[in-house]
Amino acid sequence: MLSKLEDAYGHQLFDFLRGKSQGLEIVERDDGFIQANLGPRTYLSDYKDWSDREKVALRLAKGNVIDIGCGGGRHSLYLQQKKGLQVLGVDVSPLAIRVCMLRGLKNTRVMSIEQLTSRLGRFDTVLMLGNNFGLFHNPTEAKKLLKNFWQMTNPGARIMAESLDPYKTQDPFHLAYHELNKRRRRMPGQVRIRIRYKKYCTPWFDYLLVSKQEMKEILHNTGWKLKRFLSAKRLEFPSRGQPYVAILERD
Numbered sequence: 001m002l003s004k005l006e007d008a009y010g011h012q013l014f015d016f017l018r019g020k021s022q023g024l025e026i027v028e029r030d031d032g033f034i035q036a037n038l039g040p041r042t043y044l045s046d047y048k049d050w051s052d053r054e055k056v057a058l059r060l061a062k063g064n065v066i067d068i069g070c071g072g073g074r075h076s077l078y079l080q081q082k083k084g085l086q087v088l089g090v091d092v093s094p095l096a097i098r099v100c101m102l103r104g105l106k107n108t109r110v111m112s113i114e115q116l117t118s119r120l121g122r123f124d125t126v127l128m129l130g131n132n133f134g135l136f137h138n139p140t141e142a143k144k145l146l147k148n149f150w151q152m153t154n155p156g157a158r159i160m161a162e163s164l165d166p167y168k169t170q171d172p173f174h175l176a177y178h179e180l181n182k183r184r185r186r187m188p189g190q191v192r193i194r195i196r197y198k199k200y201c202t203p204w205f206d207y208l209l210v211s212k213q214e215m216k217e218i219l220h221n222t223g224w225k226l227k228r229f230l231s232a233k234r235l236e237f238p239s240r241g242q243p244y245v246a247i248l249e250r251d
């Protein structure tokens with residue numbers, strides 16, 4: 001469980017929900033690179049503002065759903081309210097889960113991805129949107145957790161996992177970081193980051209960004225196979241990489 005001072009994700013969401021912040025998120029990488037993005041604004045945004053790939057992924061959601069790293073609960077709430085699905089929102093941030101409850105999400109748990117077990121139920125859809133394939137941390141942990149998800153799901157289940165192809169960038173700082181990671185024997189897109197907000201700061205954690213080919217290699221022997229990729233039509237500028245959603249199916 002995150003301490004209050006470590007719950008930077010939760011505090012930025014809670015303040016933005018109450019109109020007490022501009023909705024920026026500060027991401028610090030372990031090579032000193034710092035980037036501000038529209039984190040809380042995105043995590044509390046409405047359906048009309050979402051990408052086509054997110055909308056298609058949500059259209060394919062069915063049955064009993066678990067939303068891992070649900071943040072402010074935007075995807076969970078959409079599926080609960082608009083599609084009438086049973087949804088469990090899970091997040092390691094206690095305050096993010098409080099935001100979800102305040103916004104009307106019925107089923108929530110403060111838990112990290114590593115703590116999930118079939119005791120929570122059996123699921124038909126696993127949501128990992130908002131780049132949350134990253135929560136797998138590294139390829140070894142990804143394989144272990146994917147095998148665990150197999151145990152927690154029903155035949156025909158799907159995982160909707162969003163990632164960012166880190167190689168689709170020209171930014172010299174990102175390219176140098178890939179080289180640094182290779183020297184450290186890490187995957188080039190295995191970014192070590194922490195999130196800062198006011199005096200709150202998460203612990204350092206590894207967030208895994210992978211190309212489509214790397215994702216396919218990670219899936220090998222996990223019980224999950226690729227059904228299709230939903231890709232972004234345009235790259236963001238300046239580009240950190242190309243976002244896409246992978247629809248994975250249980251073997």
Ligand SMILES: C[S@@+](CC[C@H](N)C(=O)[O-])C[C@H]1O[C@@H](n2cnc3c(N)ncnc32)[C@H](O)[C@@H]1O
Pocket residue numbers: 009010042043044068069070071072073074075090091092093096111112113114128129130131132135
């Ligand atoms: C990039 S945000 C995405 C939020 C949401 N999926 C969305 O798209 O709006 C990542 C979320 O994952 C949560 N998180 C980070 N590490 C986690 C972990 N190990 N287990 C579960 N959730 C985690 C954070 O607290 C944060 O709310």
